[in-house]
Amino acid sequence: MADPGVLEATQYLSFMLDQEVFAVDVARVREILEYKGTTRIPQTPAYLRGVINLRGSVVPVVDLRLLFGMPAVEHTINTCVIVLEINVEGDTVVAGALADSVREVLELEATEVEAAPRLGSRLNTDFIKGMGKRNEQFLMLLDIDRVFGDETIGVIRQTGGTAAEADETA
Structure with a gap:
């Protein structure tokens, strides 16, 4: 049975990193953009x-592969930027x-979500809200x-604006 605190929303945007499926609350997604490159910022x-220009706003772009310790790869036609609102x-x-x-955007029932795994004190898995299961495949929420x-x-705040600033230029 799922932990009631794990599932705040039932709709998630799923995406791929390496061969793994991840998902984020669709309510936190502003838009999805084709990846056309970024302007690199020195000493970051x-x-x-780097950053992209989103209708006049500077939006920093984080490579989730590198953030999660995965190897870098060449970008393909499917590579995209998911623009998110972070609290x-x-x-x-x-x-x-x-x-x-x-x-895809998918809807998960509470019975399809389990609490995040605890892998010991040395590995931080606090960024995993839960584990969803769809068609015998796990996805990390x-x-x-x-x-x-x-x-x-801290790095992002030095390179980009707040949501209010982005809204003013949209």
């Missing part, structure tokens, strides 16, 4: 691919997450606020 971590200390920060491909932890958010 490798996982911060940070009461503010909403807009950032892009680079994904290998987007799959991400807590996007925790994925973009304090260090990542």
